[in-house]
Amino acid sequence: MICNVQTRNAAEQKPSSSTSSPQQVINHPQKMSLDDVTKNWIEEYTMPSESCPTASVDSREDLRFAYKPPQSDVTGIVSAVTLIVCWLAVFYHAAFQFDLSDHSWTNIVDGIATFMSLEFLSAGLFITTHDAMHGSVAFNNRRLNDFLGSVCINLYAWFDYNMMWDKHWEHHNNTGVSYNDPDFHKGNASLPAWYGNFMKGYFTWKQVIKLHLIVGTLLLAGVDYKNLVIFWAASGLVSAFRLFYFGTYQPHKPRKGAGEVMSWPKARTAAVPQWLSFLQCYHFNYHWEHHRWPMCPWWDLPRAKAISGR
Numbered sequence: 001m002i003c004n005v006q007t008r009n010a011a012e013q014k015p016s017s018s019t020s021s022p023q024q025v026i027n028h029p030q031k032m033s034l035d036d037v038t039k040n041w042i043e044e045y046t047m048p049s050e051s052c053p054t055a056s057v058d059s060r061e062d063l064r065f066a067y068k069p070p071q072s073d074v075t076g077i078v079s080a081v082t083l084i085v086c087w088l089a090v091f092y093h094a095a096f097q098f099d100l101s102d103h104s105w106t107n108i109v110d111g112i113a114t115f116m117s118l119e120f121l122s123a124g125l126f127i128t129t130h131d132a133m134h135g136s137v138a139f140n141n142r143r144l145n146d147f148l149g150s151v152c153i154n155l156y157a158w159f160d161y162n163m164m165w166d167k168h169w170e171h172h173n174n175t176g177v178s179y180n181d182p183d184f185h186k187g188n189a190s191l192p193a194w195y196g197n198f199m200k201g202y203f204t205w206k207q208v209i210k211l212h213l214i215v216g217t218l219l220l221a222g223v224d225y226k227n228l229v230i231f232w233a234a235s236g237l238v239s240a241f242r243l244f245y246f247g248t249y250q251p252h253k254p255r256k257g258a259g260e261v262m263s264w265p266k267a268r269t270a271a272v273p274q275w276l277s278f279l280q281c282y283h284f285n286y287h288w289e290h291h292r293w294p295m296c297p298w299w300d301l302p303r304a305k306a307i308s309g310r
Contacts, residue, residue: 038295084152128148172264176264187258189253250270267288
């Protein structure tokens with residue numbers, strides 16, 4: 001039994017729509033005291049179900065509205081714009097300024113630092129896109145929220161934002177159900193097989209065409225293809241594995257074999273300090289909190305973790 005959907009698939013709420021159909025929510029004694037941001041959020045997005053017979057663990061319904069999202073969009077917008085600007089600056093240096101033929105120690109150190117910075121910032125672009133798909137980059141401005149998410153995912157790897165939106169909400173509405181959850185394994189829960197299917201499920205011909213066009217444009221602009229392979233393709237693949245390992249595989253890995261349904265209350269939260277959680281994947285390994293409160297932006301997950309007590 002799939003137990004993650006509360007009312008309706010949030011993927012039906014297409015990004016950047018000016019109006020949205022009201023979404024029925026479960027009556028709750030705390031509903032009348034909800035802040036405006038939460039009230040607006042639950043009219044557009046899906047809250048997790050409290051009835052998960054396959055979970056065999058407590059969903060902590062008592063904490064359903066314990067977390068209150070930020071009332072201002074300033075931090076979300078500033079963090080998104082900062083990541084975009086920093087990524088563009090480092091990418092410009094990597095593509096147009098870095099000389100791979102220079103084998104001096106200073107250039108080697110520069111190359112390593114550039115690769116590591118670009119990889120980490122690329123992970124941040126994806127996490128920002130993820131937050132945008134949850135409406136939590138700019139709670140009070142849906143168009144700006146989706147615009148920033150689209151910019152981030154295009155810089156990351158030219159994925160289609162609408163496709164990512166649909167697949168991600170399929171994950172939330174069918175968490176841990178093979179073949180229904182696009183982020184879950186397809187019967188083989190080993191890391192290589194799971195990661196291979198995960199990556200294959202997100203690539204499209206539209207993305208391949210866009211990548212060829214942008215690569216061709218950069219080559220015509222004088223960028224060395226080796227710089228693109230190392231600093232864009234390779235760093236992007238490393239960041240993709242980082243995000244998958246800490247944000248999907250570790251939180252949703254079955255405990256009792258590949259046949260186990262890993263409903264959202266079973267999601268794990270990493271027992272690591274905040275600084276390490278940030279360096280691993282922008283706090284995305286505080287994953288139970290993400291599923292419990294899907295409106296929580298990445299930078300506020302430590303506060304959500306404190307509320308959960310995990």
